[in-house]
Amino acid sequence: MQRPPGMPGMPRQEEFILKETNPALGGVGSAGDKLTTTYDLVEQMQYLYVRVVKAKDLPAKDVTGSCDPYVEVKLGNYKGTTRHFEKKSNPEWNQVFAFSKDRIQASAVEVTVKDKDLVKDDFIGRVLFDLSEIPKRVPPDSPLAPQWYRLEDRKGDKVKGELMLAVWWGTQADEAFPEAWHSDAAAVPSDGLASIRSKVYLTPKLWYLRVNIIEAQDLMPTDKSRFPEVHVKAMLGNQGLRTRVSPSRGINPQWNEDLMFVAAEPFEEHLILSVEDRVAPNKDEVLGKAIIPLTTVEKRLDHKPVGTRWYNLEKHVILDGEQKKKEIKFSSRIHIRICLEGGYHVLDESTHYSSDLRPTARQLWKQSIGVLELGILNAQGLLPMKTKDGRNTTDAYCVAKYGQKWVRTRTIIDSFSPKWNEQYTWEVYDPCTVVTIGVFDNCHLHSSGNNVRDNRIGKVRIRLSTLEADRVYTHSYPLIVLLPSGVKKMGEVQLAVRFTCSSLLNMMHLYSQPLLPKMHYLYPLSVMQLDNLRHQAILIVSMRLGRAEPPLRKEVVEYMLDVDSHMWSMRKSKANFFRIMGVLSPLLAVGKWFDQICQWRNPLTTILIHLLFVILVLYPELILPTVFLYLFLIGVWYYRWRPRQPPHMDTRLSYAETAHPDELDEEFDTFPTSRPPDIVRMRYDRLRSVAGRVQTVVGDIATQGERLQSLLSWRDPRATAIFVTFCLVAAVVLYVTPFKAVMLLAGFYVLRHPRFRRKLPSVPLNFFRRLPARTDSML
Numbered sequence: 001m002q003r004p005p006g007m008p009g010m011p012r013q014e015e016f017i018l019k020e021t022n023p024a025l026g027g028v029g030s031a032g033d034k035l036t037t038t039y040d041l042v043e044q045m046q047y048l049y050v051r052v053v054k055a056k057d058l059p060a061k062d063v064t065g066s067c068d069p070y071v072e073v074k075l076g077n078y079k080g081t082t083r084h085f086e087k088k089s090n091p092e093w094n095q096v097f098a099f100s101k102d103r104i105q106a107s108a109v110e111v112t113v114k115d116k117d118l119v120k121d122d123f124i125g126r127v128l129f130d131l132s133e134i135p136k137r138v139p140p141d142s143p144l145a146p147q148w149y150r151l152e153d154r155k156g157d158k159v160k161g162e163l164m165l166a167v168w169w170g171t172q173a174d175e176a177f178p179e180a181w182h183s184d185a186a187a188v189p190s191d192g193l194a195s196i197r198s199k200v201y202l203t204p205k206l207w208y209l210r211v212n213i214i215e216a217q218d219l220m221p222t223d224k225s226r227f228p229e230v231h232v233k234a235m236l237g238n239q240g241l242r243t244r245v246s247p248s249r250g251i252n253p254q255w256n257e258d259l260m261f262v263a264a265e266p267f268e269e270h271l272i273l274s275v276e277d278r279v280a281p282n283k284d285e286v287l288g289k290a291i292i293p294l295t296t297v298e299k300r301l302d303h304k305p306v307g308t309r310w311y312n313l314e315k316h317v318i319l320d321g322e323q324k325k326k327e328i329k330f331s332s333r334i335h336i337r338i339c340l341e342g343g344y345h346v347l348d349e350s351t352h353y354s355s356d357l358r359p360t361a362r363q364l365w366k367q368s369i370g371v372l373e374l375g376i377l378n379a380q381g382l383l384p385m386k387t388k389d390g391r392n393t394t395d396a397y398c399v400a401k402y403g404q405k406w407v408r409t410r411t412i413i414d415s416f417s418p419k420w421n422e423q424y425t426w427e428v429y430d431p432c433t434v435v436t437i438g439v440f441d442n443c444h445l446h447s448s449g450n451n452v453r454d455n456r457i458g459k460v461r462i463r464l465s466t467l468e469a470d471r472v473y474t475h476s477y478p479l480i481v482l483l484p485s486g487v488k489k490m491g492e493v494q495l496a497v498r499f500t501c502s503s504l505l506n507m508m509h510l511y512s513q514p515l516l517p518k519m520h521y522l523y524p525l526s527v528m529q530l531d532n533l534r535h536q537a538i539l540i541v542s543m544r545l546g547r548a549e550p551p552l553r554k555e556v557v558e559y560m561l562d563v564d565s566h567m568w569s570m571r572k573s574k575a576n577f578f579r580i581m582g583v584l585s586p587l588l589a590v591g592k593w594f595d596q597i598c599q600w601r602n603p604l605t606t607i608l609i610h611l612l613f614v615i616l617v618l619y620p621e622l623i624l625p626t627v628f629l630y631l632f633l634i635g636v637w638y639y640r641w642r643p644r645q646p647p648h649m650d651t652r653l654s655y656a657e658t659a660h661p662d663e664l665d666e667e668f669d670t671f672p673t674s675r676p677p678d679i680v681r682m683r684y685d686r687l688r689s690v691a692g693r694v695q696t697v698v699g700d701i702a703t704q705g706e707r708l709q710s711l712l713s714w715r716d717p718r719a720t721a722i723f724v725t726f727c728l729v730a731a732v733v734l735y736v737t738p739f740k741a742v743m744l745l746a747g748f749y750v751l752r753h754p755r756f757r758r759k760l761p762s763v764p765l766n767f768f769r770r771l772p773a774r775t776d777s778m779l
Contacts, residue, residue: 015489018648019476023377025496039173041375041472041496042421046101046169048075048134049176050109052082053146053164054092061115061122068116069124071163073097076106078183084116098180101169107131113151113163125151125159129167136169143175144168172421178410185413188445195444195550196397196411198422203404204264204544206346206537207360209236209294211261211271212337213243214308215254219287219332220315221277228253229278230287232334236261237269239536245278260529262346262536264544267294273334275313288313288332300339301361303522308337343519347530348537350565353434353461356403359517368427369507372435372464374400375496376409378419380476382491385441385455388414395442396457398493399552401560402426402435406545408552411442416491428499431465431507432515438560439479439493444553453555456481457490462497462646469501473646480649480656484668487656497646531566538563567671570663573690575655599754610751617743699775706773716772723767 026040052071060067069091070084078099085091099109109129115122127149137144146166151159170176178198185196213232221228227249233242239261246253263269271292276284290311298306313332342361349355358365376398384392396418397411405426412418426435441455458479467473479490501507514521525533538561545552558564600606616623651657659667665675666683673680714720734742761769 016478016480016649016651018478018645019492020645021474021476021494023474023494023496025375025472025474039171039375039421039423041373041498042172042377042423043419045172045419045421047171047174047177048099048101048104048109048131049166049168049170049174049180050097050099050111051144051146051166051176052093052095052097052111053166054090054094055113055161055163056090058089058091058113058124058161059159060089061117061124067124069113070116071095072112072114074110074112075099075104075183078103078186080181080183080186086116096176096180097183098177099183103183104131109134109167111163111165113161123154125153125161125163127151127163127165134167134169137174138171139173139175182410184415185411188413195442196395196413197550198410199408199548199550199552200424201406201408201545201548201552203348203406203541205360205404206348206540207263207265207299208341208344208346208533209261209263209271209297210337210339210341211259211273212308213255213257213259213273214335214337215252215256216275216313216332216334217252219251219253219275219277219313221251221287222285223279228287231255231276231278233274233276234259234261235272235274236263238539260525260533262533262540263294263340264540270294271297271338273311273336275332275334288315288334290314290334292338294340298339299342299361301342301364303343303519306337306339308335310335341519343517344525345517345520346537347534348541348561349534350562353436353463353562355401355433355435357430357433357516359519364517366429367503367506368429369431369503369510370428370469370499370501372402372426372428373423373498373500374402374426374435374437375423376400376420376437377494377496378417378421379439379479379491379493380417382416382418382439382457382479383488384416385457386443394418394457395445396439397442398422398437398439399556399560400424400435400437402433403429406552406560408550411445413445428464430510431499432463432510433465434461434463435497436461436560437477437493437495438556439491440556440559454553456555456559458493459559460493460495460648462495464499466643466646467497467499469499469504471498473497475645475648477648480651482654482656482664482667484661484664486659486661486664487651535563567667569667570690571655571659571667575653578655579653598751606751610748613747613751614744617740617747620740703773703775706775707768707771710771710773716770719767719771 023043025043050073052073055069055071058067058069066087067089068084068086069088071082071093073080080097082093082095108131110126111129112126113124115124135144144166146164148162148164151161151163153159181193182196185193188196211234213234216230216232219228219230228251229245229249230253231243231245232255233240241259241261243255243257243259246255248254261271271294273290273292275287275289277287279285290313292311300306310333313334315332343359343364345357345359347354379396382394382396385394387393393414394416395411395413396415398409398420400407403426407422407424409420409422412420436459438459439457441457443452443454458481460477460479474494474496476492476494478492481488481490538558541561542554542557545557546554596602597606597609616626662683669675675683710716710719711723712720
């Protein structure tokens with residue numbers, strides 16, 4: 001069947017839709033018997049666990065009479081080994097091995113103790129377990145106690161040595177699962193195992209540090225013949241800010257200027273204040289320094305001012321080519337007010353999709369209103385992300401972020417349809433927050449260079465306020481990324497989400513509260529300050545999480561926190577423009593409908609509008625009830641078509657499918673640009689043309705405003721005289737004429753029949769357009 005013309009994008013759009021799924025959550029079998037487990041938002045995955053604890057009385061195998069033992073756990077084609085100990089007959093390993101039941105093709109598991117040797121490892125003994133006789137454990141059962149097993153040779157005869165083991169069937173809900181060696185990671189070298197495990201991370205506690213530089217006293221510049229141009233430079237780690245040059249030129253300068261930093265617990269860095277004199281262009285002389293440990297700084301929870309303090313400035317001089325502190329009594333000092341602000345929320349995410357809105361100080365936190373549970377089930381149809389040994393492959397893992405808690409699933413090796421089935425929980429303090437889930441390709445399994453970066457596969461955002469309480473949402477979300485070549489679907493990720501509300505009354509009350517803590521409104525920070533502080537907060541978070549084990553790398557953190565969301569994009573500008581048009585379209589539709597009423601296109605509707613207008617004028621107390629009743633009926637009517645699915649990434653709304661290749665190339669350009677001059681010139685000219693149109697629209701709006709001002713400014717004396725006379729006559733007429741009569745006459749005039757209308761503009765409009773504006777004075 002041939003596709004109808006004008007619908008070329010339909011199959012393309014179908015590719016990016018959200019799909020509802022029906023997975024077997026919580027291990028529900030065919031008979032409906034549900035396993036007792038807290039993992040009720042994921043599919044149960046069966047694993048064979050082998051815990052190798054320790055051995056004793058191992059025989060010597062080397063010529064030297066010693067033993068270098070290790071344990072090999074073998075199940076079919078899968079083989080895992082413990083680390084080996086040198087010259088130890090009673091080693092202790094305490095390692096866990098997990099074998100996925102879906103991939104088991106053997107009937108017994110073999111646990112062998114071997115002696116490490118240069119040429120060939122010697123066999124010491126083994127223990128065999130029949131898979132059909134291994135017990136099953138389901139949490140919250142207590143862990144299976146390990147037992148001693150006598151080693152056997154290959155013929156089944158007992159030999160010297162014993163091995164302590166525990167073997168059981170379990171699921172991914174087992175507490176041994178996160179740290180276990182997994183059979184699907186057998187090809188990963190030992191130094192890469194740490195980077196594939198699941199992990200939970202906590203963002204460091206962030207504070208805003210406010211430094212109010214008040215004044216300095218008794219400065220001693222080197223050149224006494226000139227007035228010093230003094231400023232203060234403040235450094236906290238990699239953050240550097242400076243005050244303006246003091247307007248009071250002298251040895252007692254004053255500033256009274258606030259500097260804001262982001263500090264993270266534990267406070268390992270010191271604040272360094274440096275008072276400097278601008279002695280020449282691009283040359284500053286240090287007049288003194290003060291070092292302030294953040295552990296001594298007062299923490300403020302509200303807007304009450306903290307006390308000021310004087311700090312001595314230590315002189316630094318150059319001795320023998322090295323900068324050394326000269327131990328002398330120095331009289332210069334600096335007067336500051338410094339505090340750690342606990343009443344603000346340190347923004348490290350965009351305010352449009354923030355996952356946490358609480359203030360820094362725990363004393364100011366409200367009680368939680370519910371729990372968010374997220375089940376990361378699997379992914380389908382992932383595209384190859386890299387080439388390994390001549391074939392395409394993907395090693396995928398997920399990262400989820402909500403509030404201060406980040407979670408990372410284990411990496412599934414070499415699979416385009418990975419199954420994670422991991423479940424995580426967060427406390428919820430505000431429903432108007434967003435949980436972000438990202439999928440990445442692990443590129444650090446076989447190479448650990450600094451230039452290797454984990455590839456992004458896609459991202460999903462879910463706003464909690466769009467979810468019904470206590471309902472489980474199971475959907476397959478498209479993983480969409482924007483590349484320089486265009487928008488691309490990288491696969492799908494299947495999630496199960498449930499938002500459980502513990503107090504409906506508290507949640508409803510939150511809708512009447514400010515979104516951010518009250519300090520953001522009592523002492524608001526400027527937009528420029530918030531942008532700079534957010535950038536510093538992202539750097540601190542990415543650095544701290546990058547030092548964890550396994551590290552959550554910088555490119556992952558920046559992608560999850562949308563670090564480049566403020567960068568210029570022609571595509572985003574178009575999308576935002578059409579979003580505004582979408583918001584205004586109902587108003588335009590109402591205006592078009594009212595114009596049709598005035599033109600009497602449907603006489604019956606126009607007559608009914610006349611009757612409604614007369615009733616509202618004669619009984620004005622019905623106006624507001626009518627408006628609110630109309631809004632109520634619209635809301636009830638739209639309830640039938642309420643969204644049944646959570647929102648997802650929309651390529652059409654983002655104008656990703658229709659973006660020009662050059663616009664995408666500009667969006668992915670570095671800052672500052674790395675493109676050739678001719679391309680930069682072309683884009684600059686294009687930006688000038690767009691800005692020219694915006695400039696014209698802004699000028700037209702300014703012109704209309706200035707015409708309103710000129711009604712009473714006597715810039716045009718005749719026009720102002722006409723308007724003032726009209727106002728006097730209107731005041732007299734409206735005073736002697738009942739208000740309802742005036743409204744009825746005005747309404748009937750606006751709704752008059754077309755035969756009583758002229759196609760020329762009205763008299764008030766003609767008068768307004770003739771008023772002067774200040775465009776005549778523009779160069």
